[in-house]
Amino acid sequence: MTSAQQPVPARPTSRDVARAAGVSQATVSLVLGGKWPGRVSEVTAQRVREAAAELGYRPNLAARSLRLGRTRTALLVVPALTNEFFARVYAGAAALAAEHDFGVVLYPSPDGTGPARDPFASARAALDGVIASSMAADALDALHGADLPLVMLDSDPSGTGPAAHVNLDIADGMRQVTGHLLGLGHRRFLHLASAVDTWTFAVRAEALHDALGAAGDATVRTVRAPLDVGAGREAAEQALAVAGERPTAIVCDDDILAAGACKAARRLGLRVPDELSVTGFDDLALATALEPELTTVRLPAEQVGERGMEALLAVLDGRPAEQGGLPVQLVVRGSTAPPPAARA
Amino acid sequence: MTSAQQPVPARPTSRDVARAAGVSQATVSLVLGGKWPGRVSEVTAQRVREAAAELGYRPNLAARSLRLGRTRTALLVVPALTNEFFARVYAGAAALAAEHDFGVVLYPSPDGTGPARDPFASARAALDGVIASSMAADALDALHGADLPLVMLDSDPSGTGPAAHVNLDIADGMRQVTGHLLGLGHRRFLHLASAVDTWTFAVRAEALHDALGAAGDATVRTVRAPLDVGAGREAAEQALAVAGERPTAIVCDDDILAAGACKAARRLGLRVPDELSVTGFDDLALATALEPELTTVRLPAEQVGERGMEALLAVLDGRPAEQGGLPVQLVVRGSTAPPPAARA
DNA sequence: CTGCCGAAGTGTTACGTATAACGTCGAGGT
DNA sequence: ACCTCGACGTTATACGTAACACTTCGGCAG
Numbered sequence: 001m002t003s004a005q006q007p008v009p010a011r012p013t014s015r016d017v018a019r020a021a022g023v024s025q026a027t028v029s030l031v032l033g034g035k036w037p038g039r040v041s042e043v044t045a046q047r048v049r050e051a052a053a054e055l056g057y058r059p060n061l062a063a064r065s066l067r068l069g070r071t072r073t074a075l076l077v078v079p080a081l082t083n084e085f086f087a088r089v090y091a092g093a094a095a096l097a098a099e100h101d102f103g104v105v106l107y108p109s110p111d112g113t114g115p116a117r118d119p120f121a122s123a124r125a126a127l128d129g130v131i132a133s134s135m136a137a138d139a140l141d142a143l144h145g146a147d148l149p150l151v152m153l154d155s156d157p158s159g160t161g162p163a164a165h166v167n168l169d170i171a172d173g174m175r176q177v178t179g180h181l182l183g184l185g186h187r188r189f190l191h192l193a194s195a196v197d198t199w200t201f202a203v204r205a206e207a208l209h210d211a212l213g214a215a216g217d218a219t220v221r222t223v224r225a226p227l228d229v230g231a232g233r234e235a236a237e238q239a240l241a242v243a244g245e246r247p248t249a250i251v252c253d254d255d256i257l258a259a260g261a262c263k264a265a266r267r268l269g270l271r272v273p274d275e276l277s278v279t280g281f282d283d284l285a286l287a288t289a290l291e292p293e294l295t296t297v298r299l300p301a302e303q304v305g306e307r308g309m310e311a312l313l314a315v316l317d318g319r320p321a322e323q324g325g326l327p328v329q330l331v332v333r334g335s336t337a338p339p340p341a342a343r344a
Numbered sequence: 345m346t347s348a349q350q351p352v353p354a355r356p357t358s359r360d361v362a363r364a365a366g367v368s369q370a371t372v373s374l375v376l377g378g379k380w381p382g383r384v385s386e387v388t389a390q391r392v393r394e395a396a397a398e399l400g401y402r403p404n405l406a407a408r409s410l411r412l413g414r415t416r417t418a419l420l421v422v423p424a425l426t427n428e429f430f431a432r433v434y435a436g437a438a439a440l441a442a443e444h445d446f447g448v449v450l451y452p453s454p455d456g457t458g459p460a461r462d463p464f465a466s467a468r469a470a471l472d473g474v475i476a477s478s479m480a481a482d483a484l485d486a487l488h489g490a491d492l493p494l495v496m497l498d499s500d501p502s503g504t505g506p507a508a509h510v511n512l513d514i515a516d517g518m519r520q521v522t523g524h525l526l527g528l529g530h531r532r533f534l535h536l537a538s539a540v541d542t543w544t545f546a547v548r549a550e551a552l553h554d555a556l557g558a559a560g561d562a563t564v565r566t567v568r569a570p571l572d573v574g575a576g577r578e579a580a581e582q583a584l585a586v587a588g589e590r591p592t593a594i595v596c597d598d599d600i601l602a603a604g605a606c607k608a609a610r611r612l613g614l615r616v617p618d619e620l621s622v623t624g625f626d627d628l629a630l631a632t633a634l635e636p637e638l639t640t641v642r643l644p645a646e647q648v649g650e651r652g653m654e655a656l657l658a659v660l661d662g663r664p665a666e667q668g669g670l671p672v673q674l675v676v677r678g679s680t681a682p683p684p685a686a687r688a
Numbered sequence: 689c690t691g692c693c694g695a696a697g698t699g700t701t702a703c704g705t706a707t708a709a710c711g712t713c714g715a716g717g718t
Numbered sequence: 719a720c721c722t723c724g725a726c727g728t729t730a731t732a733c734g735t736a737a738c739a740c741t742t743c744g745g746c747a748g
Contacts, residue, residue: 013734024698029736036737041696062415062470063734065406066703082432082629087425094452105449108438126405229633259633266635285426289573289603289630291610357704368728373706380707385726407704410733 012055021051028052032059070128073103074312076305077132077143080108083227083256084284085301086133089153092305093131100313128316131308134198149315151308156199164311164321166304169328170200173297174207174251176330177279180295181249182215184338186277189220190247192236192257194227204253204281221247225257232260233267240268240276248277248339255280255287258294262335273337283331292334299328356399365395372396376403414472417447418656420649421476421487424452427571427600428628429645430477433497436649437475444657472660475652478542493659495652500543508655508665510648513672514544517641518551518595520674521623524639525593526559528682530621533564534583534591536601538571548597548625565591569601576604577611584612584620592621592683599624599631602638606679617681627675636678643672 014032018025023044030039031048040048051057065071076093078086094104105127130143133153143150152162154170181189191208194201205222212218225235232252240246250265252258258280262272270276272292280287280296287294303326311321358376362369367388374383375392384392395401409415420437422430438448449471474487477497487494496506498514525533535552538545549566556562569579576596584590594609596602602624606616614620616636624631624640631638647670655665 014736015734025735026698026700026737027696030697033736039696044696060410060470060734062406062409063703064736066404066410066705066733067735067737069703071406081425081434082428084426084428087431090425091452094450103449105447106434106438108435229629256629256633263633263635285573285600286630286633289600289607290633291607291635358706359704369705370707370729371727374727377706383726388726404704407733408706410703410735411705411707413733 011060012057014057014059017048017052017055017057020055021048023048032057065126069126071103071126072101073105073127074309075107075127075130076104076308077107077130079134081106084286085282085299088301089133089305089308092302093309094305095302096306096309102309102313104309129312131305131312134196134200149312151311151315151321153304153308154200163315166307166311167325168200168299168304169325170203171207173281173299173328173330174204175211176328177251177281177295177297178208178211178215180330180332181251181277181279181336182211182218184277184336185341186249186339187215187218188245188247188249189218190236190239190250191220191222192232192239192250192252192261193222193224194253194257195224195231196227201253208251220251225260227254227256229256229260229263232257233263234260236261236264237267240264240270248275248341249336250276250278252278252280255282255284255294255296258296258335259286259290262290262294273335275340277336277339279336287331287333290335295333295336296331297328298331300326355404356401358401358403361392361396361399361401364399365392367392376401409470413470415447415470416445417449417471418653419451419471419474420448420652421451421474423478425450428630429626429643432645433477433649433652436646437653438649439646440650440653446653446657448653473656475649475656478540478544493656495655495659495665497648497652498544507659510651510655511669512544512643512648513669514547515551517625517643517672517674518548519555520672521595521625521639521641522552522555522559524674524676525595525621525623525680526555526562528621528680529685530593530683531559531562532589532591532593533562534580534594535564535566536576536580536583536594536596536605537566537568538597538601539568539575540571545597552595564595569604571598571600573600573604573607576601577607578604580605580608581611584608584614592619592685593680594620594622596622596624599626599628599638599640602640602679603630603634606634606638617679619684621680621683623680631675631677634679639677639680640675641672642675644670 014028015025018028021028027040027044028048030036031045032052074097076090078089081087081090090104090106097104127148129149129151131151131153150162151164151166152159153166154168155165157165157167189212191205193205209220212220221239223235223239225231236250250261252261258278261278265272265276265278272278278294280294283296283298287296307326314321358372359369362372365372371384371388372392374380375389376396418441420434422433425431425434434448434450441448471492473493473495475495475497494506495508495510496503497510498512499509501509501511533556535549537549553564556564565583567579567583569575580594594605596605602622605622609616609620609622616622622638624638627640627642631640651670658665
């Protein structure tokens with residue numbers, strides 16, 4: 001069609017659109033940019049838009065980024081996507097980001113194994129900001145060098161480095177769990193805790209001990225395990241096998257550990273919940289897949305992601321980020337019941 | 345230190361490095377680019393590298409992309425990351441990508457709910473290629489417009505559109521499952537199938553029917569359900585409740601459905617595996633969290649991601665992509681046993 | 689008639705990089 | 719003495735976009 005024949009149908013540029021619409025490239029930019037309303041007459045704007053649609057014009061993001069120095073891209077740092085909780089956080093963040101024409105790229109923070117990769121290499125462009133959850137120390141350092149806006153998820157809110165925090169009311173969740181179990185009559189507890197030592201797990205432990213301390217006559221023992229069904233089972237099995245007064249309830253830091261606890265109980269011939277109550281945390285799909293279904297604390301994972309992205313967008317706009325923790329809720333299912341003594 | 349004081353410590357550019365090293369910007373590019381070995385004397389190269397390290401120079405990806413027209417970024421299209429299988433595929437792809445200085449950005453393909461977003465908007469830069477699994481039809485169309493190298497995961501290999509296919513030997517997996525169950529003595533089967541109608545599930549059904557047909561005296565009924573524990577339970581419960589000869593084994597398209605089948609069995613008072621055998625597919629973490637643990641087919645999810653990325657890199661380099669399916673393996677656990685009749 | 693103003697576009701520039709094209713200089717062959 | 723050639727650098731340019739500064743022009747008050 002055109003006189004100058006191109007062997008490859010290269011992607012049309014804003015200049016091509018301009019030529020087709022009979023205007024200058026600058027005008028195309030003004031129209032398609034969407035800012036500067038009223039800067040171009042409506043009839044011209046229409047012509048430009050039609051030409052753009054006709055050619056299938058798609059702005060070159062690299063060129064735009066280079067020009068603007070901003071990329072509309074955020075980095076989400078998570079320990080592992082195979083953990084459903086973080087997959088849901090990502091989903092929430094990505095969904096809200098898309099609404100604001102933002103992108104989210106992931107940095108699966110090193111789990112100790114494998115080389116710690118460069119967080120920036122993971123992103124394929126410069127970043128506008130970072131949303132980080134349970135960040136590994138080395139990633140923190142690397143990220144600290146470039147002073148990007150940082151939003152922390154579910155981490156110590158007293159830190160002043162991050163521009164904003166999005167927190168869950170973890171302590172309240174744990175209070176609901178202990179309240180539920182104490183109400184059923186339990187007094188001897190086992191805390192199956194996460195082996196990783198981050199803020200969110202420290203809060204669980206503290207809330208648990210505070211609540212049990214207030215009860216006066218309750219006792220608790222703690223064992224730690226990596227967030228893995230097998231490891232959780234092993235730790236729980238060892239703890240339950242020791243002589244002495246056996247706990248009547250196991251409070252777990254996580255549904256995955258709770259699944260391990262249930263397996264441990266079964267191997268020791270203890271029925272859940274009749275002889276042993278088990279509680280989880282997170283309300284993963286796993287919680288309702290198990291039999292009996294887990295009593296656990298529902299965390300609004302998608303909302304965490306959304307709020308994190310919201311906070312980042314606010315910071316980037318110079319607006320104050322919305323404060324306040326997200327509520328969590330105890331979901332009572334079949335894995336908890338009164339202890340044997342109370343039933344007798 | 346420097347005479348020209350800058351209010352904001354803007355990121356140093358290659359020109360800044362050049363100035364510091366006393367060479368031209370082009371030389372910096374030559375040295376740091378790594379190509380053109382021997383193009384610059386070693387002593388000069390050293391000086392440049394030191395200056396770059398000193399200033400903390402980090403190339404501007406946007407500028408590079410603009411210049412090269414390539415981004416070293418691939419798009420991974422997956423139905424949902426909350427499905428552990430796809431999270432593992434991503435992990436594998438991202439790990440291999442990182443080794444080759446490539447990035448992976450995700451497009452969670454629309455699940456019907458919510459607006460179908462623009463796959464290209466999801467990526468924040470032009471893409472070099474696409475790796476897609478179980479692609480939604482609309483995403484396929486959008487992606488087809490831009491003729492990017494496309495690698496399909498676990499999909500019909502007879503399609504000629506994609507530049508490469510990475511497939512699992514799903515049929516063999518299903519043959520192993522049926523062989524195992526037939527060997528135990530089962531003859532009446534229920535196939536708890538996925539409600540979504542993609543190639544990978546069609547293969548499961550076909551292999552199952554072929555294998556059972558060869559056995560001669562075996563019967564199978566099929567029910568479909570979305571990939572969700574609750575939906576699986578419901579479908580299985582209804583199927584098991586109908587009058588007539590009850591199946592002795594349920595073959596599920598997926599571990600998640602198998603979890604649902606186990607729940608259905610329990611609600612109907614059927615013990616697994618004594619009165620009902622159940623098999624899954626995928627070998628998710630869920631498989632060993634359940635009690636009894638699931639007999640299932642282990643799929644090398646990470647390898648799928650790796651091979652997909654490998655194939656894409658090959659295609660981009662003009663090399664032929666490695667062919668051949670990935671082997672899968674039956675893992676026999678506690679959810680399968682001889683049928684009641686055979687034990688009597 | 690003059691001067692000023694707003695509306696509607698256009699010309700131009702810079703963002704940071706990679707590389708093609710072009711010096712420069714000294715060694716070595718004839 | 720002249721040309722060639724390789725080694726080592728430099729200059730110049732283009733990638734596609736956004737936006738500043740400028741022009742053009744009709745209208746309108748003084």
